[in-house]
Amino acid sequence: MKKKVVFILGTRPEAIKLAPVIEFFLKKGEFLVEVCSTGQHKEMLYQILDYYNIVPTIDLKLMVDNQSLVGLNSLALVKISEYLSTSRPDLIVVQGDTTTVQAAAMAAFYNRIPIAHVEAGLRTNDLYSPFPEEMNRLVTSVLSSIHFAPTTLSRDNLLREGHLDSNIHVTGNTVIDALLNIKKKMSNGELDLVKFDFLDPSRKMILITGHRRESFGDGIREICQAIKRLSNEYPNVDFVYPVHLNPNIKQPVLSILDNLKNVFLLEPQSYLSFITLLDRSYLVLTDSGGVQEEAPTLGKPVLVMRDKSERPEALMSGTSILVGNTEKSIYENTVRLLEDHLQYEKMSKAINPYGDGKACEKIYQIILNYFNENLNN
Known part of the structure; x- marks a missing residue:
């Protein structure tokens, strides 16, 4: 029976960096894939998902006018938890450091669902800079079972915090995958872009x-x-x-x-x-x-x-x-x-330290191995 993997996202940056991963998983067909949108960024989020032909399984539509961080966080925690308790995935995947990410990690934890964190290990070591992202990263790292660190420095941050080396994987950043894909389509004239x-x-x-x-x-x-x-x-x-x-x-x-x-x-x-x-x-x-x-x-x-x-x-x-x-x-x-x-x-002309555009493939293989190893154990 196929394992179910749920990708949870809410902002445009998350969509930019997770969409190529979701696309890769869908093409492979090895997993049951669901996409949960919190709608933290409304129109901007769907611009990216539409480009990849990704239709969310559910849109929680959490944003309201003049919403506070406390209001968003509490509502996201409740609504994501309700969704997960019904969907019951074998793994959730989140990306980055938004309120959506932190609330999703907490909701998965309360539902005893393992968490994979894309772009793990970024740190300023100042809890209020950036705010609230640094706190969101720390909370998500504590709760995650799989850490996809974009660079060796991010990996080192996680090791210093006591995370197991076997749970940390340096993959590069998925934004490079997204950008190279778009750049290729731009060069081939496949995209109808604004001319400015x-x-x-x-x-x-x-x-x-x-x-x-x-x-x-x-x-x-x-x-x-x-x-x-x-x-x-x-x-x-x-x-x-x-x-x-x-x-x-x-x-x-x-x-x-x-x-x-x-x-x-x-x-x-x-x-x-x-x-x-x-x-x-x-x-x-x-x-x-x-x-x-x-x-x-x-x-x-x-x-x-x-x-x-x-x-x-x-x-x-x-x-x-x-x-x-x-x-x-x-x-x-x-x-x-x-x-x-x-x-x-x-x-x-300095060398880009963020990867070679193969992060999606690495993430897919690591998650596949994760399930195979757990099955054997």
């Missing part, structure tokens, strides 16, 4: 993403002031910023950067459109986690507008620099990459 005709391909373009809670308030204002200063001093460079809908981000961005000739403030983009922008960019300013993994795959230097990063591999390999979120630091480091060609070349 307002951009002149002869001009350098800097892509910006900024949305984290840690950037709310003074942080996002400093980021915007740096962009404004750069746009004034480099009129021949374009600055493209898909702006998050959260008013804590959108309001200061619009008040500082709106109506600047070479600054383009866009609505949140689909993943395929974002990859198109990323591929066309000269460098990236971001406070995101996933972009630190995606950009090096396309040879784009990354300036990380945070004080701490759970992805030290990118810093160590030279593909990214941690610059914080002060105007002075963002401005000076961006100028350096615009003016210093050797430094730019060094970063753009």
